[in-house]
Amino acid sequence: MSTMKIFWCKNCLNMSTRPRIAFDKRGWCNACQWMEEKKTVDWELRKKELNTLLDKYRSKNGNFDCITTVSGGKDGSYVSYVLKHKYGMNPLAITVRPALALEIGDKNLLNFIYSGYNHIHLTPNPLVLDRLNKYGFIEKGFPYYGWLIAIMTAVIKTAGNFKIPLIFYGEDGEVEYGGSTESKNNALYDINYMKRVYLEGGHEKVLERIRQDKDITEADLAFFKFPDDHEISEIGLSFTHMSYFEPWDSYRNYIVAKENCGLTEKEEGNTDTFTNFAQNDQALYALHAYLMYLKFGFGRATQDAGIEIRRGSMTRDQALNLVKMYDNAYPHDLIETYLDYYQMTKEEFDSVLDKYVNRSLFEKIDGIWQPKFVPGEEFEI
Amino acid sequence: MTVVIVDYGMGNIRSIKSTLNYLGVQDVIVSFDPKVLKNGDKLILPGVGSFGKAIARIRERGLDVCLNELVVNGSKPILGICLGMQLMGISSNEDGINNGLGLVKGLVTKFDNTHLKIPHVGFNQVMINNKLKLYNGFEEEADFYFTHSYKMTSSYDISQCHCKYGDDFVASFENNNIAGVQYHPELSQNNGLHVFRNFLEKF
Amino acid sequence: MLRKRIIFTLIYSDGFFMQSRNFRLQKVGNLTWLERNYRFQKIAFSLDELIVLNASKNVKSMLQFAETVSELVNDVFIPIAAGGGIRSEEDAEMLFNHGADKIVLNSALFEKPELVESLIKIYGSQSIVASIDYKKSEGVNEVYINDGITKIDIPLEEYLKYVESLNVGEIYLNSIDKDGTGFGFDLEVISEMVTKIKMPLIIAGGAGNEMHLSEGLKINGVSAVATANLFNFIGNGLPKARKKIIDSGINVANWT
Numbered sequence: 001m002s003t004m005k006i007f008w009c010k011n012c013l014n015m016s017t018r019p020r021i022a023f024d025k026r027g028w029c030n031a032c033q034w035m036e037e038k039k040t041v042d043w044e045l046r047k048k049e050l051n052t053l054l055d056k057y058r059s060k061n062g063n064f065d066c067i068t069t070v071s072g073g074k075d076g077s078y079v080s081y082v083l084k085h086k087y088g089m090n091p092l093a094i095t096v097r098p099a100l101a102l103e104i105g106d107k108n109l110l111n112f113i114y115s116g117y118n119h120i121h122l123t124p125n126p127l128v129l130d131r132l133n134k135y136g137f138i139e140k141g142f143p144y145y146g147w148l149i150a151i152m153t154a155v156i157k158t159a160g161n162f163k164i165p166l167i168f169y170g171e172d173g174e175v176e177y178g179g180s181t182e183s184k185n186n187a188l189y190d191i192n193y194m195k196r197v198y199l200e201g202g203h204e205k206v207l208e209r210i211r212q213d214k215d216i217t218e219a220d221l222a223f224f225k226f227p228d229d230h231e232i233s234e235i236g237l238s239f240t241h242m243s244y245f246e247p248w249d250s251y252r253n254y255i256v257a258k259e260n261c262g263l264t265e266k267e268e269g270n271t272d273t274f275t276n277f278a279q280n281d282q283a284l285y286a287l288h289a290y291l292m293y294l295k296f297g298f299g300r301a302t303q304d305a306g307i308e309i310r311r312g313s314m315t316r317d318q319a320l321n322l323v324k325m326y327d328n329a330y331p332h333d334l335i336e337t338y339l340d341y342y343q344m345t346k347e348e349f350d351s352v353l354d355k356y357v358n359r360s361l362f363e364k365i366d367g368i369w370q371p372k373f374v375p376g377e378e379f380e381i
Numbered sequence: 382m383t384v385v386i387v388d389y390g391m392g393n394i395r396s397i398k399s400t401l402n403y404l405g406v407q408d409v410i411v412s413f414d415p416k417v418l419k420n421g422d423k424l425i426l427p428g429v430g431s432f433g434k435a436i437a438r439i440r441e442r443g444l445d446v447c448l449n450e451l452v453v454n455g456s457k458p459i460l461g462i463c464l465g466m467q468l469m470g471i472s473s474n475e476d477g478i479n480n481g482l483g484l485v486k487g488l489v490t491k492f493d494n495t496h497l498k499i500p501h502v503g504f505n506q507v508m509i510n511n512k513l514k515l516y517n518g519f520e521e522e523a524d525f526y527f528t529h530s531y532k533m534t535s536s537y538d539i540s541q542c543h544c545k546y547g548d549d550f551v552a553s554f555e556n557n558n559i560a561g562v563q564y565h566p567e568l569s570q571n572n573g574l575h576v577f578r579n580f581l582e583k584f
Numbered sequence: 585m586l587r588k589r590i591i592f593t594l595i596y597s598d599g600f601f602m603q604s605r606n607f608r609l610q611k612v613g614n615l616t617w618l619e620r621n622y623r624f625q626k627i628a629f630s631l632d633e634l635i636v637l638n639a640s641k642n643v644k645s646m647l648q649f650a651e652t653v654s655e656l657v658n659d660v661f662i663p664i665a666a667g668g669g670i671r672s673e674e675d676a677e678m679l680f681n682h683g684a685d686k687i688v689l690n691s692a693l694f695e696k697p698e699l700v701e702s703l704i705k706i707y708g709s710q711s712i713v714a715s716i717d718y719k720k721s722e723g724v725n726e727v728y729i730n731d732g733i734t735k736i737d738i739p740l741e742e743y744l745k746y747v748e749s750l751n752v753g754e755i756y757l758n759s760i761d762k763d764g765t766g767f768g769f770d771l772e773v774i775s776e777m778v779t780k781i782k783m784p785l786i787i788a789g790g791a792g793n794e795m796h797l798s799e800g801l802k803i804n805g806v807s808a809v810a811t812a813n814l815f816n817f818i819g820n821g822l823p824k825a826r827k828k829i830i831d832s833g834i835n836v837a838n839w840t
Binding site: 391395396399400403429430431434464475476494498499500501502503504505506524526528529530545546565567568569570571572573574 | 585586587588589629632654657658659660661662663664680681682683685686704705706707708709710711753754782783784785805807808836837838839
């Protein structure tokens with residue numbers, strides 16, 4: 001049997017197990033390479049591109065001219081803020097209501113809206129959303145897969161209805177945090193990239209699964225389906241990431257959002273990371289991060305630490321201490337909430353975790369998966 | 382062994398106490414009762430605060446007479462720390478001119494702040510005479526933690542070791558059973574522990 | 585030669601130690617957590633001093649804070665400065681009696697200069713650290729008191745001179761904009777302000793790693809650098825940082 005080397009980025013702590021990630025000769029991951037490259041990118045040129053794009057779509061009749069997706073968190077708030085106040089656009093902010101919304105997220109969303117935005121709160125049928133989330137959890141190991149679908153499909157549907165052809169997302173996570181680099185030099189991307197990369201090709205599979213349920217009709221799925229190519233070309237939809245046009249800095253976004261959009265943080269920290277100002281909108285995020293840990297060996301602290309390293313606030317050695325401390329975070333406090341949400345027994349829930357855990361990386365001790373590796377120390381499987 | 386920390390009611394003596402405990406001294410008593418001082422094996426005169434206020438409190442409590450009795454007429458070992466060392470001197474010009482306990486021929490004056498940041502705070506090197514009891518086992522120089530705006534100087538031989546901040550000043554002196562250190566041994570990590578150990582064992 | 589210092593600042597609030605980011609606080613852990621992740625006990629080879637600040641938002645309970653200080657200082661052989669909410673001689677006395685070697689004053693500098701004066705009379709200048717928080721707004725460095733809440737109408741440079749005239753021992757200058765960000769110290773403002781004052785200057789706000797600490801230590805006239813970044817320096821973070829700083833030839837004490 002052939003073996004595979006498991007290693008960590010020499011600059012940050014991204015793991016070689018991360019989907020679609022690439023490393024260079026120095027052992028730097030593509031997120032770190034991009035961090036370096038950002039220093040030499042002609043941002044002025046990209047700013048011009050942005051202005052050209054915005055001029056093309058800028059509303060002349062007072063209609064909305066672009067859509068931003070927001071949760072009340074730092075990134076969506078930042079993008080909305082700069083589009084409205086720096087570039088003079090008329091954005092329509094959209095939130096797709098997640099399952100198990102957290103109080104602090106709701107508060108932040110209201111603070112954002114009341115700081116002066118046109119906003120639509122979309123609530124795709126929660127019974128269907130819950131079902132899709134459950135099937136996504138079981139079939140893909142994605143705890144809020146239904147919501148992941150809806151933040152694309154429901155937003156696109158709304159864009160069509162309002163005839164708003166330009167949709168802004170924050171950063172391209174693949175480029176910024178590690179993964180596919182195919183879109184780093186593309187201002188715009190299409191639905192196929194969305195389906196393939198963000199939904200990891202499981203969209204149809206999960207929809208097929210729910211269609212088998214007798215109590216679900218096609219009408220129930222309206223907010224969860226992509227329009228066909230014909231419909232899209234009729235509206236002329238363009239998707240873009242703000243991170244293409246300016247050097248992305250999530251800490252800057254956090255500061256802008258707290259100064260201008262009423263963003264607040266959790267006073268209590270998180271059990272699985274050292275930051276308190278990101279991903280505070282839904283309880284399922286912690287499970288999402290935990291599954292990522294079981295599948296690939298890195299959790300939320302590794303991701304956060306990578307951001308800190310790349311923006312120069314922390315060294316790799318410092319980050320390693322935090323990763324060792326926080327990454328292996330079984331969501332003890334939330335298990336009851338999850339069982340209740342998915343309507344599962346503990347055994348059924350555990351069997352899903354067992355299905356997705358990478359057994360080369362983890363072994364079960366006293367009912368909980370524990371790493372067989374030490375973060376930062378290369379090994380073979 | 383019983384060590385008495387002479388308490389004149391000012392500042393932090395807790396760190397001295399905990400350092401002595403750490404070094405294995407079982408009985409560390411904080412007191413200004415002459416009887417307790419008399420029964421102690423060794424005395425420590427601590428010091429945080431200003432000279433005028435401190436010497437006034439010492440006199441109020443009759444500690445000046447008591448100390449003279451025990452360490453000049455008697456031979457009880459005493460270690461003055463920081464202001465405690467300065468209080469042992471002839472006089473100080475902090476808060477006007479005040480006479481000290483007169484246990485050592487040293488004068489206390491303010492640092493000249495024309496070219497120096499005052500107070501003198503932080504670790505600084507002391508030029509060590511390791512033939513002295515306080516520095517048994519030391520090399521030629523060592524870092525100690527200082528925090529003070531006034532310094533002691535002396536034109537006599539008081540077995541002093543110097544530290545340089547602007548000009549040289551007295552970092553420590555010793556005379557038989559009487560010793561004083563301008564720095565804080567309780568805040569000086571290993572070097573401080575070493576000095577304490579010497580005071581406990583060699584005096 | 586007088587060494588420069590590396591100081592760690594702990595921010596305390598109602599029983600917990602906090603991570604501050606631009607003066608917003610995140611609960612990190614209690615004393616047990618701190619002792620497990622930062623071994624200040626016995627001989628702290630990495631630090632010259634500790635500063636502990638009480639940022640409790642509720643009515644500041646000096647006694648509870650003082651008791652935490654006293655637990656913290658057990659077997660810690662480095663200087664501890666404590667402060668936050670000191671409004672009377674009794675407050676100061678309580679902290680000294682619970683093991684503080686120095687006290688830190690902030691709002692009182694502006695609101696109660698007569699208290700500062702009497703504390704100096706009792707404890708001496710060298711026992712008083714004056715903490716100043718500032719924030720940049722449209723090119724002006726504005727001074728804030730009351731945990732960064734109340735702006736006062738004296739620009740930073742003038743305020744520094746005022747505080748110096750109170751005859752305190754040291755100045756602890758903290759940038760609210762940089763606080764907890766890991767962006768590094770506010771080098772520009774620090775380099776300018778350090779030339780205006782004659783007393784020891786401790787700089788704070790922004791240091792996330794040893795490079796940032798080094799940058800601060802290299803500024804002429806800066807006596808000490810402080811970091812309050814409870815996450816970045818966790819575990820062996822401080823000893824490693826100090827070693828690298830010493831190896832790079834910067835004048836800090838090296839205890840072996």
